[in-house]
Amino acid sequence: MFNHDVIDFNVEKFHLNTEEGYPISPEVGVGIRRSDNKAPLAIVSEAYEPVQYLDVVAGVEEALDMSGVDLTGAEFETNVFADGAKLELRAKFPAHVMYLDQQDKVIPEFCFRTSHNRTWANNGMMGLWRSKCWNTLVSGDKLAYVYGRHTKNFNIPAFAGKIKNAGKYLASGGITQMRDWYQKEISRNATIDLFTKTLAKRTDNVTRKPVANKVMLSNLMKIFDEENRHLHGRSLYEKYATRNDGTLWTAYQAATHWSSHDKVNSSGRPSHSTITGREDKVRKMLQSEQWLALAA
16 A cells, blocks of 8 residues: 555664763663664654554554455555654545535545654544645544554554544545535634634733734635635635625635645645644634534
8 A cells, every 4th residue: 555665664772872972871861763774763762662664554554454445546645754753644535535516526535644753653544635725624523533652553453443434424424514514604703703712812921811813813814715705706706805704614724724734844845743733723623612603
């Protein structure tokens, strides 16, 4: 499924020395490095036992194979970061494609992350990705989610069962919820209130009261207005910022656009750690009392 060539290396622990060459006690810490090119990846405790990527990926592939998800035409992506310190696996399942309307296509996707430098624990999620803009359609229900320390082995049957249940949800009526969001009308003022109390919420240092992060709120509302113009209006034929009503779907798209469009760093890739944190905030927004009240 995944590209084993880019992860065909082992990591090993090694003892640390000072600049002068004096040994550092293992009780302080030891290093983790690649055994092929000796590139250092992290400093860990002496008790830390690394698990090789090939072993982890074998478990992930076995879980996907056991899940019963239709792999016809599946697309697999293997991303290695920081010279092997971090690994991300992605898989798209076009056999389970769904449509919100005749053109708005949603493709189920699996994302798994792990690392040797402990920035990412073993964590995987089955979610929904929208084809038009590649926004991450983060599910508040966590369709399939697994998390565990990197030094612990997977419970493969349990992980496969979670993916299988997610597949059943996606292949059945799970998309109905998003279709409801597509039709559920929401005023612009209600959207401002939603973002002010969730994604754009901050604490004022003077009053110590929750207020809106005006820059973030402005960005979110600009996307909200653009989504309304293109999805529910007359697209570029409609003047910008003339539509004051939208839907839960356009509010949702504003949130997911913010979560998945981080600034690109020097490597030409977005900051995945930032995106992961933003996705979690969107997930919490979908579980907030403000969102649930609007969706009722």
